[in-house]
Amino acid sequence: MKLRKPLLITGAALLASAGTVATAASDAQVSVKAMADALHLVMDSDRTIYTRKIVNRLVKKEKVIKASEHFEDDKALVLPAQMFRFGAELVQKRAEKLPDVNFSYSLQSLWPINKQNAPKTEAEKTGLKYVAENKGKNYYTTEELGGQKYFTAVYADTGVAPVCVACHNAHPDTPKKDFKLGDVMGGVVIRIPVES
């Protein structure tokens, strides 16, 4: 998926129209916002199915295995958030060998247990704050990093199971101990390079 000819429009117009890219295989047009939304839909659906069909079913319903942050030591399933992170890391690694594929995603939080998962750019910080304060809404912007312009989208990541909330609240490294079920605990950041 290369957004190689990305943008027929620039600057502020990019956000207004969400940009337009031509696919390599045809002249069909797709907006960069639609591309980010589609990527997030796939990620979120895969994670939801893992949570429901693997974790909920095997851990809570049939009680045949545990899910644990320390899954190797505990011989347990990886947590849904860990599965998501592993996917993001593998995509990044595999994409290095695919020059036509150029996007990245990550799971971040304003209250990270692991400080590496804190936002780094202003767009990430603003976006994570926005999705936490405006539940049900996404955040879209553009930013320039290292001379490259990016379309950056942030989607809320919500605590959907008591174990997510309880573990974060009780973790010794957590900066926030009062999460409730259904709270926005972080966000998925998707970044797609675009031409100015």
Place this chain on the structure above:
Amino acid sequence: MVVATAAVPAAPSSPYTEFTDPHLVQGRALWLDTCEGCHGYGIAGAPIPMQPTEWAPRLRKPLPLLYRHAIEGFFGPDDTYMPPRGGNPELSDSQVRAAVDYMVALARHHINVTR
């Protein structure tokens, strides 16, 4: 027990209708504190009471069954998971029932408005 009760406007932009029955006033407060985080947005497959198509089938179930699902927890047909007491173990049975009663009244209200 859900009783017919008058609805009063909530905050202008709030979809969470207020009712005059004191039991539902209490239920609304409990629902907002514990349940709204998921049921207000459909998080983790939680049915949204403002969506008639999501709640009509549930309203055909006996109320004691809805109470039991909320108190004990419930696995949906697609392995969705409703945690016991909405994930708030501090709620008593009667408090959970009050929150369920409010959600049922809210769903019925939105179904009636849609009609």
